[in-house]
Structure formats: C-alpha cells, structure tokens
Amino acid sequence: MPSSTDSPKVVRVSEKGQATIPKALRERFDIETPGEVFIYREGDRIVIEPVPSLDGLHGIHGDDDRDPGEVIERARELRAEDEGRERERAERLRPDE
DSSP states (O other): OOOOSSSOOOOOOOTTSOOOOOHHHHHHTTOOSSOOEEEEEETTEEEEEEOOOHHHHTTTTOOTTSOTTHHHHHHHHHHHHHHHHHHHHHHHHSOOO
C-alpha cells in the first residue's frame, strides 16, 4: 500500500536530535540521501525544505525577457499558496475545543 504524504507522520527524535524524513516525503520532494535540506523557524513552526540541485536550477534565469525579480516573485507566490493550504489543513486537523 503506498504511503500518503498528506497525513501527519510521527517520527522519533534521537538523543542527538536526529529525525528521519519519511520515505514518501523524501520521494515526493526529491530529497536525495545522503543529501541536504534547509531547516528554519517560521513563526511557531519548523520548516524543512529540500536544497535544490544544480540541475534543478539550470536555466532558471535563462529567459532574457524576464525581469530580474520575476522568478523570485513567482517563488514567493507559490510559497504563499502552499502556506495557505497548510494553514487550512492545520485548521481541519485541529481538535475542536
């Protein structure tokens, strides 16, 4: 049975502070092992993001018709959409008080 990347997963944190990213999420976000991820605090949450590979970044600024900030702005828009979906999901999963 394929595992879902949409439901919350519980992972153990070792004495050294290490946690394993579930395989389904590593595959979904193309996180290579061994590899690297960005991890940072955003409000009251811990965010883990894959570090893009050089192949994934190839040609990102190759279009001469783009404004220099257009790619960054689009990335911000996509991130805001993801955050909105995540907030909605968190609200649905939050137990009623």
